[in-house]
Amino acid sequence: MNKKPDNTVKVNAKYLRHTLDFKFDAGTSRGVLRTKDSFFIKVTFPGDSKMEGWGEAGPLPKLSIDDVPNFENILKAYVNGLSEKEIDWSEAGILEFCKTYVMDAHPSIRFAFEMALLDLFHGGKRQILENDFYRQHMPIPINGLIWMGDESFMLKQIEEKLELGFSCIKMKIGAIDFKQECRLLGFIRERFTAEQITLRVDANGAFSPHEAMDKLERLAEFDLHSIEQPIKAGQWDELKRLCKESPLDIALDEELIGIYAKEDRKKLLEHINPQYIILKPTLVGGIRDTREWIWLAENMGVGWWMTSALESNIGLNAISQLTASYDIYMPQGLGTGQLYKNNVASPLEIVSGNILYNPSTDWGKI
Incomplete structure (x- = not known):
């Protein structure tokens, strides 16, 4: 169900939380990391759940500006609001949409939406860009x-x-x-x-x-x-x-x-x-x-x-x-x-x- 580049489309979104477990104690100057939370975003076309685009929002503890206590609530609001938005269905249109839809204060969430939407744009095959x-x-x-x-x-x-x-x-x-x-x-x-x-x-x-x-x-x-x-x-x-x-x-x-x-x-x-x-x-x-x-x-x-x-x-x-x-x-x-x-x-x-x-x-x- 790929769309023509000049179409404006709507998509649905969901997310899930996944805690990544390190194979060893990962030492940094900001402390030791043993686990890291990532949030996977899935986007689909309404009425067609077979084709999926996936993205990842994974702020770095004590470093990312969006490493905040209410991060998941912020992400949930973006995910829930996505179905109401119309997106210019082209690579440039998707990147422009994400720039305006997700605030500068939430860089990892913006990156996740870019990933997920571009993946869906290219057919849900984990292709993000032409490369x-x-x-x-x-x-x-x-x-x-x-x-x-x-x-x-x-x-x-x-x-x-x-x-x-x-x-x-x-x-x-x-x-x-x-x-x-x-x-x-x-x-x-x-x-x-x-x-x-x-x-x-x-x-x-x-x-x-x-x-x-x-x-x-x-x-x-x-x-x-x-x-x-x-x-x-x-x-x-x-x-x-x-x-x-x-x-x-x-x-x-x-x-x-x-x-x-x-x-x-x-x-x-x-x-x-x-x-x-x-x-x-x-x-x-x-x-x-x-x-x-x-x-x-x-x-x-x-x-x-x-x-x-x-x-x-x-x-x-x-x-x-x-x-x-x-x-x-x-x-x-x-x-x-x-x-x-x-x-x-x-x-x-x-x-x-x-x-x-x-x-x-x-x-x-x-």
Whole structure:
């Protein structure tokens, strides 16, 4: 029951809550994660429940601006109100509708509606956009993520990622002793040069402004590609200074959260002038808003890469397809699909440091 692109349609929506269980204690600078709630949205055409479009709203605890106590009630109101709305049935029309229907304050919900409606638009086959990742099974290079923990736990992860053939490793830092973290980086560099293994680190704002430069200079000794968010978000002048003087390239991550207007996004990039930005659609407002960030960055000569935000395979599939709609020139942060014991079974696979879509594997039941 696919509709012509110039039609205006109405759809029905439902949602269900799913608690994802981590395979291990996932350490971050904001604490340890053992579970994560996601809300799956299903959209269908009235009178035809066989074709389904699915999306995922999964705000990150203590980070997303829509990580609020009444999140489920807010989501329920959007879901219940959707059947009353008319949607221009085209990709552009769907993205425009979601931008106006879901407030800026609820970025993960907007992304979920974009996913679900675009999935339905393409026939309910988990295709979100026209892209070679879905149609041509194009592999996307990704980094292997090393979670925070004690030194032995992190070393074990590093060895596993190297054995699996990753050429880019990203290590979260800022939770254990800095000297121990440097030893772990040194362990990799003793075995592999920067040409063999690309190293990234993510501080999640763990450094104070007065100590940041000393630590950046120490980290630069390990031939790192970049560091994400060395100091907490909101300190534009300090970040500007660090981006200008640091021997290590800096990527903004948390800094992008809560910046809604295009002119404010442009102002942030112009003021701080970072080397890179990190884009998490769940946090910055979904597909359309992510595209706006990319357009601004590329026009200013700022590099970027995409990162998932602990979504299930439903959200990860959408982010991978969005990523594949651009010319990819560096590893992306799309390796989170293997974190959970009870993820939704999917055609997404990680092979030799790449994520790909295997059409011979079916999607599991949601």
